[in-house]
Amino acid sequence: xxxxxxxxxxxxxxxxxxxxxxxxxxxxxxxxxxxxxxxxxxxxxxxxxxxxxxxxxxxxxxxxxxxxxxxxxxxxxxxxxxxxxxxxxxxxxxxxxxxxxxxxxxxxxxxxxxxxxxxxxxxxxxxxxxxxxxxxxxxxxxxxxxxxxxxxxxxxxxxxxxxxxxxxxxxxxxxxxxxxxxxxxxxxxxxxxxxxxxxxxxxxxxxxxxxxxxxxxxxxxxxxxxxxxxxxxxxxxxxxxxxxxxxxxxxxxxxxxxxxxxxxxxxxxxxxxxxxxxxxxxxxxxxxxxxxxxxxxxxxxxxxxxxxxxxxxxx
Ligand SMILES: Cc1cc2nc3c(=O)[nH]c(=O)nc-3n(C[C@H](O)[C@H](O)[C@H](O)COP(=O)(O)OP(=O)(O)OC[C@H]3O[C@@H](n4cnc5c(N)ncnc54)[C@H](O)[C@@H]3O)c2cc1C
Numbered sequence: 001x002x003x004x005x006x007x008x009x010x011x012x013x014x015x016x017x018x019x020x021x022x023x024x025x026x027x028x029x030x031x032x033x034x035x036x037x038x039x040x041x042x043x044x045x046x047x048x049x050x051x052x053x054x055x056x057x058x059x060x061x062x063x064x065x066x067x068x069x070x071x072x073x074x075x076x077x078x079x080x081x082x083x084x085x086x087x088x089x090x091x092x093x094x095x096x097x098x099x100x101x102x103x104x105x106x107x108x109x110x111x112x113x114x115x116x117x118x119x120x121x122x123x124x125x126x127x128x129x130x131x132x133x134x135x136x137x138x139x140x141x142x143x144x145x146x147x148x149x150x151x152x153x154x155x156x157x158x159x160x161x162x163x164x165x166x167x168x169x170x171x172x173x174x175x176x177x178x179x180x181x182x183x184x185x186x187x188x189x190x191x192x193x194x195x196x197x198x199x200x201x202x203x204x205x206x207x208x209x210x211x212x213x214x215x216x217x218x219x220x221x222x223x224x225x226x227x228x229x230x231x232x233x234x235x236x237x238x239x240x241x242x243x244x245x246x247x248x249x250x251x252x253x254x255x256x257x258x259x260x261x262x263x264x265x266x267x268x269x270x271x272x273x274x275x276x277x278x279x280x281x282x283x284x285x286x287x288x289x290x291x292x293x294x295x296x297x298x299x300x301x302x303x304x305x306x307x308x309x310x311x312x313x314x315x
Pocket of ligand 1: 030064069071236
């Protein structure tokens, strides 16, 4: 183990992206909590990403990757080793037709680097009149996070439109996986080798600007009615159990408004926990555990978290 100092030196010497030491992740997560990362690195291209992943491996340092931090509960003790933030790994390319030119409903292929926000890709698809990603309007994550989580809404999910994934494996090598090599399931995905998503290919269908624009508008307005706005949160805390909704179960057990410290089960949507301002990750995690325990004791239902809880406990 060569340690943090050696890894920081390699990243300074060989990469172009920004490197921060001891940066608090509360400034990079939608829950607005999270302790410091030993090293937080923002690769600017796939080469930077490859070098960083390889260097962490060589130095024997643990590696964590994050996108926009909108599905993460980072504990108050933060992250040891290297945290890679894909926020500077952005860009969209291609809009090549696949199949008959000029035909309505023709398939079109786009790709986006992992840190590109879904909102950016959706704006692009609206301009081009490309349909398929409208369901994701309002999901605040990146393309890489959406692929990893198989983010979904309105009965569709990200895996439905993925045509390939490019990964950087743990040795820093780029690996292109066809859609058939990736297993997308409810709020998750699995691929044959360990790695970080660097770029995603998406197959969309041309349906024209007015159609796509209307569907995006509809998805956004539905979302606005259901979710609390302007507070720290990370979307749905629990996965829906088969045939039911976590929110319905939590609400039926009277847990809306339940609090631990400054963390509260949203009064608007029971499957959301909000940071009322000044909550710690520990408070949010204790509230998550409390809700899960009550659901099991009172309704016999074991709720599984959708949010990813990572890092070390604080003091
Ligand atoms: C207001 C709000 C509404 C939301 N609505 C929805 C919704 O409707 N549907 C839904 O599914 N989710 C929703 N979410 C949750 C979240 O936005 C999604 O899960 C999103 O896909 C997470 O993307 P991210 O970039 O923020 O990932 P992060 O939160 O940064 O990371 C999530 C996971 O993905 C992994 N990851 C991130 N990038 C990569 C990469 N490049 N390679 C490998 N692994 C990676 C991380 O290690 C982590 O395990 C919502 C969240 C909020 C705050």
